[in-house]
Structures are given as structure tokens and as C-alpha cells.
Amino acid sequence: MTPGRNVTPDRYALLDAHLTELASVLHGPAKARARLLGELREGLEDATDDLSAHLDRDEAARRAIRDFGTPEELAPGFQRELTIAQARQTARAVLLLVPLLFLCGYAAEFTAGPAAQLAFVPLAGVAALAGLAAAVLLAATGRLSRRLPAPDRLPLFAAWTGTTAATALALSSLTLAVAAAVTSNWPLAAAGAALMAASHAHLASVARTCRRCARLATGA
Known part of the structure; x- marks a missing residue:
């Protein structure tokens, strides 16, 4: 109004x-x-x-x-715009939460020694790739999209990027939970595990919403 x-x-x-x-x-x-x-x-x-x-x-x-x-006529165009917005939100969430995994890798070394940190090496690699993909997604759906239309499958790619990063966060939470059970410095490890679990839950939810939007936008 x-x-x-x-x-x-x-x-x-x-x-x-x-x-x-x-x-x-x-x-x-x-x-x-x-x-x-x-x-x-x-x-x-x-x-x-x-x-x-x-x-x-x-x-x-x-x-x-x-x-x-009518709503039937307007919905497809509106949904496409909302799907791009959701893809950007997912990419931003990945870029915000993935760095926490690297911090938890250092926390694992501090609480349970180098062996625990070694478990984070492959997870850090996955997180780094997800972060790179998220940065590309933000670029592709930002100013670049004014010159080149975003591919139809880009939002679905954003959803799977979020899911991949969320899985890495879940595994890091499990690793820290195990570290908390075997180390005397368990409060720090337990706090890290809780933080990773909360981050996983948030990112997984955002990625699910992005996947749903992508399917609605493409009619899949």
C-alpha cells in the first residue's frame, strides 16, 4: 500500500x-x-x-x-526471481559457515592433538571447494547476471553446494564429539561440536529450501 x-x-x-x-x-x-x-x-x-x-x-x-x-500467470516469473535470491542466500551461508570448520580443525589439535586435526584435512578440502563454488555462485547471480543470464541449473548447483558443505560440518561435529570423549580438555571440544552441529542444521535447512525453489522454478 x-x-x-x-x-x-x-x-x-x-x-x-x-x-x-x-x-x-x-x-x-x-x-x-x-x-x-x-x-x-x-x-x-x-x-x-x-x-x-x-x-x-x-x-x-x-x-x-x-x-x-492471474496468480498462475505471475507465479513462474516471480518464482524464478525468488529462486535466484535463494541461491544467493545459500551461497552466502556457505561462505559464512565454512570458515568455522577450519577453526574447529585447530581446536581439535589443541584438544586432542595432531591426530584429531588430521581427520579434518579431507573435510577442509571439501569445505574449500564448497567455498570456492559459493563465491562463483555469488558472482554469477550478482552483477554478472545483468550481462549473462544465470543458467537454469545454477540454483540446483547452489543447493548441492550447500548440502555438501553441510555434510562436512556434520562430520566435523562428529569428529569433535569423539575428541571430547577422549580428551581431558573436553569442554572446548564439546563446544566446538555443538557449534558445528548448529551450523550444519542451519545450512542444511537453507540448502533444502534452495533445492525446493530450484525444482519449482524448473517445473521438475
Whole structure:
């Protein structure tokens, strides 16, 4: 709704129902979805106000909805934009959480010795590759996407990148949990294990959402 307008609650009732129906089939970051729906609402309200000068209020709203498109017509385009936003969110989560694994590798050496840190070497390699992939994803869906369209499979690649990084975090949590059981400095190892477990849960959730968005955007 445009700021400053003084309207009754039911003045845009038909538009509310239209937007609610559209919102129910869209998936992606809440802020991005709210922004898209907010922009659509403003356009619909302006069109309804203009048309109501010579049409019944409800008929004006129906005409505005027809002109802008039904939920079935609008959803694919909106979902594609939300899917790209979700892919970027997933890539950012990978870049934010993967460095924690390297810190936990040092914590493992401090708590249980070099042997424990050795277990982190392959996990660190996987994490490094996931971080590199995430950086490429951010570039491909950022300014570069203004010149070159993002490939259809890019969001799915982002989802699997997140899943791979989440798996590495889960294994690091398990490694630190084992270290906590065999070392006298168990509080630090246990804290690291808990942090890795929480990071895994968050990243896995973000990656699942990204995978769902990717499948909706491609109709798979």
C-alpha cells in the first residue's frame, strides 16, 4: 500500500485475496518475497484507483488483476526471481559457515592433538571447494547476471553446494564429539561440536529450501 493513503480495511479486499493466493505458491527468502508482492500491490492499487474513476470499485480491481496477470500467470516469473535470491542466500551461508570448520580443525589439535586435526584435512578440502563454488555462485547471480543470464541449473548447483558443505560440518561435529570423549580438555571440544552441529542444521535447512525453489522454478 502506498504510504499516506487513508483507506478502509476492505477497500482493496479483492487485491488482498489475489495477493494471498499468489503468495501461497511462492517459495524463497521472506524479504525478497515481501518486496515482490509489495511492488505488485502498489501497482495493483494504483491501477484500481485509476480505473475506479469510471468503473465500479470491485470491477476496477478485477480489471487491474486481469491486466497484471492471474496468480498462475505471475507465479513462474516471480518464482524464478525468488529462486535466484535463494541461491544467493545459500551461497552466502556457505561462505559464512565454512570458515568455522577450519577453526574447529585447530581446536581439535589443541584438544586432542595432531591426530584429531588430521581427520579434518579431507573435510577442509571439501569445505574449500564448497567455498570456492559459493563465491562463483555469488558472482554469477550478482552483477554478472545483468550481462549473462544465470543458467537454469545454477540454483540446483547452489543447493548441492550447500548440502555438501553441510555434510562436512556434520562430520566435523562428529569428529569433535569423539575428541571430547577422549580428551581431558573436553569442554572446548564439546563446544566446538555443538557449534558445528548448529551450523550444519542451519545450512542444511537453507540448502533444502534452495533445492525446493530450484525444482519449482524448473517445473521438475
